[in-house]
Amino acid sequence: MDAVRSAAQKYLNLITGNPLAPSIRLQTLANVLDELQFATTKIPDGSPTFADDEPKLRHKEYVEKIRENFPELGFYPNVFLSGGLEQLVTVGDANDDAADIAKDLSAAMWYWEHFGEESALQHLRYHYKIHWGRHLIDLRSYLYALIYES
Secondary structure, eight states, X not given: OHHHHHHHHHHHHHHHSOOOOTTTHHHHHHHHHXXXXXXXXXXXXXXXXXXXXXXXXXXXXXXXXXXXXXXXOOEEEEOOGGGOSOOXXXXXXXXXXXXXXXXXXXXHHHHHHHHOHHHHHHXXXXXXXXXXXXXXXXXXXXXXXXXXXX
């Protein structure tokens, strides 16, 4: 499962590193999200164990860095597809999406360092299914609109 760890690290590096050139940054983010989703869906389902001393990660700091690295990101219209055709349009926040993904990936990397690969993979898969997977899908859809429909 080196592909999973590699994709997670690429995402974290992209989010927290130096800004890329404007001409490539959105497509690079989209490509890394695609790689991350593909790798994560290959992880078999299991039951993660949770550590009492898991670090509390700083959402605000991720959002600030994302705004710096990806100034094009902002709010977008969103609907929850699981509720049928009678849905209200809500507002999504791409900066929050990207930060929530980073927080869950950072936590998984912590599990990798402290409890090993299997623990980290189960955390990634579990949190993908209940949390950051939806953020990834919404952010990726928004990126598509920015890249191809603007």
